Amino acid sequence: MGTGLEVLIDMTSPLKDETTPGILFVDDEVQILKALSRLFRQEPVQVYTANSASEALALLDRESIQLVMSDQRMPEIPGVDFLQSVRERWPEVIRIMLTGYTEMNVAVQAINQGEIHRLVTKPWNDEELRATVRQALDTYFMRRELDRLNNLTKQQNRELEDLNHTLEIKVEERTQEVEEKRAELKEAYVSTIRAFTEAVEAKDPYTRGHSERVGVYASRIARELSCGNEFIERIYLAGLLHDIGKIGVPDAIITKPDRLTPEEYAEIKRHPEIGARILEPVSFLADIVPCVRHHHEWYDGSDRGYPDGLSGSEIPFPSRIILVADTVEAMTSDRPYRKGLPLHIVVKEIQKYSGTQFDPEAAEAFLSIIEREEEDFLEKASKFNIESFLSER
Ligand SMILES: [Fe+2]
């Protein structure tokens, strides 16, 4: 005995697999190794034995071993030195020292230096030794499970971080797509409205650009009144569409260079209602319809306003602003029968009818802009772009 590697495989123990812990006994006395093997015959472990440190190290290299119990007094290498090597190369393996009372100070030192986990004294008590090994193995597997869980948590955290990052990118992409689609839709919406107004203005070359300029002036007055962007966008579109109903008025009346007869004037006065009726079926223009219908109402509610003779706050606010913008545009533009009127005449007119025809607030806002900008107010209209105007705020 004692030559070469001695491995005692206990036939009654379960077949070796990954879940069966391997334990290794190291002692130069074969009788002790045999006794220890017998002791663990009924335990669910794989027992290995070696009668020298070098054999034990070779076994550790080759087999899956979770616990080493070594004698201290051995001829070649003492147990404490052997267990130190085990600690260096397999730090997770549980190390137990088997020692007689005479080497107790070596063992205590080994414990203090962290070389070994437990100490078993010779002669041992069978039950105590089995319990010690079981407990040590429990510790080993608990530690390993803890490590596994820690690693799992770390890995899951990493995966979550990756997922979060991917999601963030996806959300950003989607948001951008939605933004682009929204911009496209809005552009299509405004082009449709422009096509409508161009159809109207084609009937009378003298009014070309009238609707666009009314939209611009109304937007600028609304901004002067500190209205929000949503309101300004709505009033701009309402401006573009305010005279859409003229499409239903005979061309002969619209382009007539002379004064209109009362019958012809009555015909013209139908355009706000016709306009509202044209726009009503278009769902996305729903909030524009009342603005169009009431853009010729007088603020004082007199019967000079039409179609419904509304007064004050009964008239939609955008309509009251459009009426000022409409009047300014009409007066300053050339007509077949007259040149455009100078701005100071227009200012007088707006002042004169403030409170009767015009909402004083809307009139006042227009007059404030003219006070600052004078003729520039009219000239700026040709360079106006609703998108950049809205983004100024
Ligand atoms: Fe009109």
Ligand SMILES: [Fe+2]
């Ligand atoms: Fe008009």
